Amino acid sequence: MGLELNIILAYAVGLILLYVVGWILLIPLKWIIRLVWNSILGGIMLFVINIIGGIWGISLVINPLSAVIAGVLGMPGVILLLLLKYVL
Template sequence: MGLNVDWGVVLAFAGGLVLLYILGKIFVKPARFILKFILNGVAGGVLLWLINLIGNQYGFSIVINPITALIAGFLGIPGVILLLLLGPILNI
């Protein structure tokens, strides 16, 4: 009445778990980075649009061109604040 254990199956199962753990570590961090990057870009774009929407009523706007879009996309909300601060200086 002994328990017959196939150690090859146990080792394969353990190896699969280790491989799954390693793949999770490899792919989760870049996915978080990409998600954060996308959310930053969306937040920057929405804020840039809102500033232009509200600012047009007061004669103020930030020109949306490839450079300002990249700054707002890469840096997000801090990028839009940077554009607000540098706008009068650089005439953007």
């Protein structure tokens, strides 16, 4: 009887540890997914602004710095780039 209880306790502790490790690894995954989503939206916004904005003379240069700003901040980053270009 004592040996079976030890095995059950070992499985229970193992499952709890597996849950905790999975939860700890899930948090950075959410940040990565959010960064990828913002990068996609920022890149699309840069592309759309250059295509549609070209009609009215509005354009943004797509270089590594603007891509990083648009990628990290998403659509607010693109708006920030527009404000920096046309206000300053």
